[in-house]
Amino acid sequence: MQRTLTAAAIALSLTAAGAAAAGAASAETAPAQTVVRAGSVPSAAGKHTTFTGSVRHDSVFKADADNPFSVSYVTFEPGARTFWHTHPAGQRLIVMSGAGLTGTEDGAVIEILPGDAVYCPPNVKHWHGAMPGTAMTHMALTSMKDGKNVTWLEEVTDEQYAAAVKKVPASSGR
Numbered sequence: 001m002q003r004t005l006t007a008a009a010i011a012l013s014l015t016a017a018g019a020a021a022a023g024a025a026s027a028e029t030a031p032a033q034t035v036v037r038a039g040s041v042p043s044a045a046g047k048h049t050t051f052t053g054s055v056r057h058d059s060v061f062k063a064d065a066d067n068p069f070s071v072s073y074v075t076f077e078p079g080a081r082t083f084w085h086t087h088p089a090g091q092r093l094i095v096m097s098g099a100g101l102t103g104t105e106d107g108a109v110i111e112i113l114p115g116d117a118v119y120c121p122p123n124v125k126h127w128h129g130a131m132p133g134t135a136m137t138h139m140a141l142t143s144m145k146d147g148k149n150v151t152w153l154e155e156v157t158d159e160q161y162a163a164a165v166k167k168v169p170a171s172s173g174r
Contacts, residue, residue, distance in 0.1 A: 036060060046080075050152050052161075053080025053129070060139075068144045075137040076100065081129025081161060084153040086122075089143035091150075093118040093128065098136035101164055102128040103156075109164040112138070127156045132165055 046055030054077035061071045073096065095116045102118055103109040105125040112118060120126050130136035142149045
């Protein structure tokens with residue numbers, strides 16, 4: 001019995017040592033960190049099938065198997081905005097500069113300013129964009145579900161946008 005326990009202990013320690021060695025070997029071959037240099041990924045203009053007005057999209061990270069979300073900076077010139085859309089796994093926005101709006105299909109409108117963090121739950125129909133008098137940049141962290149991160153819908157009309165702006169106090173960034 002003692003020999004069996006000793007053999008089992010030796011086998012376990014060899015297995016653990018082997019696993020540790022394998023882990024060390026894979027750690028040596030894998031990069032410790034990856035840096036994506038600012039400006040190394042070309043900017044893209046927002047398409048009129050998803051945005052109204054002048055919009056620039058700067059991708060930072062695309063979703064992958066280990067990180068199922070993308071990260072982008074989106075800059076809206078004054079009055080520019082997204083079309084109505086939903087996200088199957090939700091979206092988070094962090095306003096970096098300027099002043100903007102985000103609205104939902106129930107008519108709720110919220111002014112968003114630098115430092116504000118917005119969470120839009122899965123499948124909530126919404127839009128976001130700049131105020132009429134100032135540009136706005138936000139960082140978008142968009143989660144993936146079943147290989148998809150957004151469903152684009154119809155354009156936010158000029159009338160809908162104007163009505164949303166009227167809901168914001170005149171002392172804001174409009």
